[in-house]
Amino acid sequence: MAYSEKVIEHYENPRNVGTLDNSDESVGTGLVGAPACGDVMRLQIKVNDAGVIEDAKFKTFGCGSAIASSSLATEWIKGKSVDEAAEIKNSQIAEELNLPPVKIHCSVLAEDAIKSAIEDYKKKRAARRALDGAAEPAKEAHG
Amino acid sequence: MSLKLPIYMDNHATTPLDPRVLEAMLPYFTERFGNAASRTHAFGWTAEAAVDAARDTLAQLIGADSGKEIAFTSGATESDNLAIKGVAEYYQSRGNHIVTTTIEHKAVLDSCKRLEKQGYQVSYVDVGKDGIVDPAAIEAAITDKTILVSVMLANNEVGTVQPIEQIGRITRSKGVLLHCDAVQGVGKVPFDVKKMNVDLASITAHKIYGPKGVGALYVRRSKPRVRLAAQMDGGGHERGNRSGTLNVPGIVGFAKAAEILIKEGKQENERLRALRDRLHQSIAARLDAVQLNGHPEQRLPGNLNISFAFVEGEGLMMAIKDVAVSSGSACTSASLEPSYVLRSMGLDEDLAHSSIRFGLGRFNTEAEVDYVADLVVDKVKRLRDMSPLYEMYQQGVDLKSIQWAAH
Secondary structure, X not given: OXXXXXXXXXXHOOOOEOXXXXXXXXXXXXXXXXXXXXXXXXEEEEEOOOOEEEEEEEEEEXXXXXXXXXXXXXXXXXXXXXXXXXXXXXXXHHHHHOOOHHHHHHHHHHHHHHHHHHHHHHHHHHHHHHHHHHHHHHHHHHO | OOOOOOEEOEOOOOOOOOHHHHHHHHHHOOOOOOOOOOOOOHHHHHHHHHHHHHHHHHHHHHOOOOHHHEEEEOOHHHHHHHHXXXXXXXXXXXXXXXXXXXXXXXXXXXXXXXXXXXXOEEEEEOOOOOOOOOHHHXXXXXXXXXXXXXOOOEOOOOXXXXXXXXXXXHHXXXXXXXXXEOOOOOOOOOOOOOOOOOOEEEEEOOOOOOOOOOEEEEEOOXXXXXXXXXXXXXXXXXXXXXXXXXXXXXXXXXXXXXXXXXXXXXXXXXXXXHHHHHHHHXXXXXXXXXXXXXXXXXXXXXXXXXXXXXXXXXXXHHHOOOEEOEEOOHHHOOOOOOOHXXXXXXXXXXXXXXXXXXXXXXXXXXXXXXXXXXXXXXXXXXXXXXXXXXHHHHOOOOHHHOOOOOO
C-alpha cells in the first residue's frame, strides 16, 4: 500500500499550515475528529465582508491521507464564497488524491471540517448581529 | 562508510537471511534434493541425516533433551495451531478449559477463538501497564478443567518478556500443560524448556535470520509425555504429529541460524541492547512528550516501542520514508482498530495511534541508529508544528477535557 504521489506531495509541501486569530470576528474555526480515533483536523477560515473566504489555515493530527485531505481542503476553499465552500464533497477530495477505500474517511473528515468552520463563522456573525440589535432598544429607553 | 537506504528496522516482522544460512541451504535445493522420507536410497539418507542434525541443533537452542522432541512445521503460526488445537483435541476427556493472555499473537488468540466456538472455555488474562502478565493472575485462572496454559516468551509489539519460569512452576504443580510461543524471544533472552517446565514451544526460522516457511514445535517426551491430535493428516511424518514432506533446505537453514545464535547470541544481544538504548536516548533527549511502551528492562534487546504524543503513527512513518518500522496506529491495521496489545496494557487510544515500533537486528549499525534518531526527531518536530493537539498542549489546554466531535 504505497502512498499516492499527490498525498506525498501535500505532506512534503503542505499548503496553509497555521493558525488564524479565533478572536477575530471574521474567523470561523472548525475542530473535528478525536484523538482516540487517530484523526483531528482544525480548519480555520477568514471571511471578508463580501462573504468570500480570503484565507484558510489548517492543522491536523492524523495519517498522510488526513493531512493531505485537510491541506487540499484549505487550497480549494480559498477564494470561494462561504456557500460555494459548503458544497465541496468528500468524494471530490478522495478522487483528487486517489484515496484508497480504507482512507475515504479522511476525506469525509475534511468535508466535516470545512462545514464546521463555516458553521462557527455563521454563529459568530449571528451573535454579532444579535448584539448589535439588542443595543438599540436600550438606547431608546435611555433616550 | 556511506549509509545504504532504505534502512530496515522492522526485525520483529521478519529478518533478512544471514549469508551463512543461505550458503548452508543451497546444496539442498540442487545436488542434495532428496526427500528425507525416502528410505531406500542415498538421496533420502543424505536429506534425513541433515534433518536429524538440524533437530539436535534446535533441541540444543531451547534446552530440550533430544532432537526427537522437535516436530517441523511450516512456521510458528502452524506450530501454535498444532499445539493449541492438538492438545485440546487429545486431552478433551480431561478438561475443556484453556488459559492464555490478551497480548498473544493472533495465531494463538484465533486458535482459542475457534476452540470456543467448538465448546471449549478460554480465559484471557490481562497484562499490567508494563506489558507483563502476573503469574498469580495465571494461577488464579486455572481450574480443575484446565488442560493448557499458553503464554508467549516475549511480545512482538512491545518486546516485553513474560515470567515463563514462574508460570512453569505453577503449571507443573497443578499438572497442567504449558505452551510457550517463543518466536520473538528464542536466542535473544534466556529460554530453557527443561528449566522452565515448558511442555510445548513454537519457534520459527524467519525471526532469527533464517528462511520464511519453516518452523518447529517442541513437544516434550518425558515427565510428562505430551500427546497431540495431528492437524495435518497424511504420511505420518514427525512421529505422527505433522504429516507432509519436510522442507529440507528450510530446515537446514533453520538449524544454521540456530547454530549462529548459540555461538554468537550472547555478544549480539549485548550489542543490540546498546544500540537500542542509544536510539532511545538520542530521541528522548531531544523531544518532549515521548513515552516508552512496555517495561524498560524486561524487554527484547532490539525492541523499542515509543509513543510520540500529538503525532499520528502512520503520518510519522510516511515522514521517515527510507526507514522501515511499524506502528500500533489503527491506520496501519486493516481494521482501523489500534493495536490490541497496547490497548491491553491500558494505553490511551490516542497514544496507541502515536506509537512506533523499532526492531533492531543483526545487520543494523551505529551509523544507521544515529541517522534514524536525527530523522525521527526532525520529522516529529515538523509534524508537531502541523498538529492542532500539540498547539493546544503548548497553550496548557487539557485535551482530556474537550468534547470531541467524533463521527
